[in-house]
Amino acid sequence: MQISMTVNGVGHEADVDPRTLLVHFLREALDLTGTKIGCDTSQCGACTVHLNGKVLKSCTLLAVQADGCEVTTIEGLAEGGEHHPMQTAFWENHGLQCGYCTPGMIMASAAFVRDNPGASEAEIRHYLEGNICRCTGYHNIVKAVKQVADAAAGA
């Protein structure tokens, strides 16, 4: 089936088998391998991207469902050669160890702080329920998100 999609600001046309999941399309057809597949059962959030600005687990949507939509992946978050503040905060706070969950964590957190500037630590921990990290114990991830949330609120 013929679909068109804008991914990280670039338009793409493709002919896909309807059973292609969005995450397969991004990784295999567009070679955007920053988006990871962790659980593949909708639990872990490693595959989190933004679809029309909303967080989505891209292993749980067909590529054909995203026809005509705008998708942002971790590769598209930096603007004008500058890291997104969430990327910088993960770097500064060492919010990762193996890094496998990181693209999903950053995509989820970036959308969260955009919608909830000034979020509290408790709100951040609650929000990140859908993103699982097997390495860090979450401490530095939460620290990184809090730094951006505070900055966004002008604190």
Add this chain to the structure above:
Amino acid sequence: MWPNKFDYARAGSVDEALGLIGDEGKFLAGGHSLLPVMKLRLAAPEQLVDIGGIDSLRGISANGGLTIGATTTHAEIADSSDVQAICSALASACGQVGDQAVRNFGTIGGNIAHADPASDPPTVLVACGATVNIQGADGARSVGAEDFFADLFETALDDGELITSVSLPDLSDHQMAYAKFPHPASRYAIVGVCVALKMDGGTCEHAHVAVGGATVKAVKCRGAEAALAGSTLDDAAVGAAAEAVKADIADWLAGDIAYPETYRQQMAGVFLKRAIAAATG
């Protein structure tokens, strides 16, 4: 994991969706229940009819009560000021579904059609006397939520029938809450209790109570409702309701190795007390 091969069609209207759906077909809304089971090969429909683009199925209208289109997402319901005003427990329950990514794409129609016993919205719909509006090739019909949920993953929907919306009465004069014990890993409900209390001063005129998660389907709890009605919601009445709710759900208990039936039954009483405290607090 790839799902099995299927034919995919996109419907632009309800009539088109009903015309397209074949014997081995399934409607696709958010895909957040259907695609996971297809990936696990627990389902292998030969055809998917995507209803996500049908405008008339989406949105919330406040018309005395509420009418919520089938493809309205959990996030849209949780964030709706109309739902918060008219049936706050539904906004609360939808706001506690899974995580934000799931709430952004999962829909109320898909949720109730799937009828997972650990779902949240059905418990509120059953407590509040909601109606499920259904369209089939032979016409439209409406079914009360209590009758809609038949058993584990079983509903009153016939093959090829489409849920178009759910309707709720105006409960803005009720004090209500949905209290959930989420599974620590999946976030689905181990136990979920909805209460809606109509108060007259300090006295409870009547109460609506339903339990889900602990049961194979959302169950209306008339014993607990009777125990609360006419009381001042004192400890004795609330204690009696917490006992009654265990009897109300006794025939419908669900359980697993980590959270067996008897434990969930006990927790239904505990979460009923929490729901009452949250509704009146």
